[in-house]
Amino acid sequence: MKKTVHVVGAIIENERNEIFCALRGPEMTLPNYWEFPGGKIEDGESPEEALAREIKEEFNCSIEVGKKVEDTTYEYEKVIVRLETYMAKLVEGQPQALEHAEAKWVSREEMTQLNFAPADIPAVEKIIKGK
DSSP: OOEEEEEEEEEEBOTTSOEEEEEOOTTSSSTTOEEOSEEEOOTTOOHHHHHHHHHHHHHSOEEEEEEEEEEEEEEOSSEEEEEEEEEEEEEESOOOOSSSSEEEEEOHHHHTTSOBOGGGHHHHHHHHHHO
């Protein structure tokens, strides 16, 4: 039986209505896919707490987590991923990619050109349609 991993992703939007997207490096699982930054929920954490901690660790900035956008379960080759995505905004610092190959602010139109990880796609589609 495949292991299920529960993860969270932040859809961080700036004042220009651009969304912060991160590219997974070649050494990461799911290499070379774009994603909404985030990570695994640790025992005893709420999704919102996990998201704030992961963004601090991986991007050295602080966010305020807003409303939930999507809750998707996707079965990859080796693992089942449940991804909850939340709107978020920066409250301190500018994100720096400490672990990812690349990270950038993109418009909703540009998001359609990025190769997103399959679990992220339902949220991507929702955001593109939503505004």
